[in-house]
Amino acid sequence: MSLLSVQDLHVNYGRVEALHGVSLEVGAGQIVSVIGPNGAGKTTLLSALAGVLPSRGTALYQGEALSSLSVEERVRRGLVMVPEKRELFGSMTVADNLLLGSYSRRSRSQVGTDLENIYARFPRLLERRKQLAGTLSGGEQQMLAIGRALMTAPKLLMLDEPSLGLAPIIVREIFKIVESLRASGVTVLLVEQNARAALACSDHGYVLETGDVKLSGPAQQLADDPAVTSAYLGSQES
Numbered sequence: 001m002s003l004l005s006v007q008d009l010h011v012n013y014g015r016v017e018a019l020h021g022v023s024l025e026v027g028a029g030q031i032v033s034v035i036g037p038n039g040a041g042k043t044t045l046l047s048a049l050a051g052v053l054p055s056r057g058t059a060l061y062q063g064e065a066l067s068s069l070s071v072e073e074r075v076r077r078g079l080v081m082v083p084e085k086r087e088l089f090g091s092m093t094v095a096d097n098l099l100l101g102s103y104s105r106r107s108r109s110q111v112g113t114d115l116e117n118i119y120a121r122f123p124r125l126l127e128r129r130k131q132l133a134g135t136l137s138g139g140e141q142q143m144l145a146i147g148r149a150l151m152t153a154p155k156l157l158m159l160d161e162p163s164l165g166l167a168p169i170i171v172r173e174i175f176k177i178v179e180s181l182r183a184s185g186v187t188v189l190l191v192e193q194n195a196r197a198a199l200a201c202s203d204h205g206y207v208l209e210t211g212d213v214k215l216s217g218p219a220q221q222l223a224d225d226p227a228v229t230s231a232y233l234g235s236q237e238s
Ligand code: ATP
Pocket: 013, 018, 036, 037, 038, 039, 040, 041, 042, 043, 044, 045, 193
């Protein structure tokens, strides 16, 4: 059963349409990746699903129409986005950034345990818990952004280019983290330009180009598809 089912989603920036009727399914417990070049509409898609951009079409999350839910209500139900620019509070500590992630929780009783779990998952954040977020390395900042999102107790985590701007060794670490999220029961919708690494860890994939889904299928099948290989898997670092 799909956790998220999107049918014919359109998004405009003024008169310009950026998504021309995108449909996709995200099954519970899966990693689903959306790959595609710059300007394909990947960030636009996630922003519309998070509710920060208006859209037309149908998007059902846990069987409920997203259009009836505010941004905050989506977060409360576990639909959470980690934005490409991470949007951390640079002059606050790592620990305070993590705690901010829990503000939307109705029940506060779990917060302490969740924080411990996040430090267990990201020992580097534990070591640096008193450090200002703005002084972390790029990879550590990405871990903090994911950790902060985990503090909301997400069911479906939408990651916008988590590997962007990171060194290959850190990229591998980030993708291992993404796989560990699935193992701990979090469903992931992953947007990436690093198609090879994204497909390698995904169950299913979609290729988005200029606002349209051009191809979709099981991730391994896409990774072996000559059209995908020549367009996206040429010289990518994994
Ligand atoms: P990237 O990997 O570069 O972030 P993307 O696939 O995420 O690319 P989007 O950022 O979603 O692509 O952009 C899709 C299209 O919408 C592009 O043509 C872009 O120029 C346009 N666009 C994005 N944001 C805005 C905006 N705020 N106003 C007008 N047009 C926008």
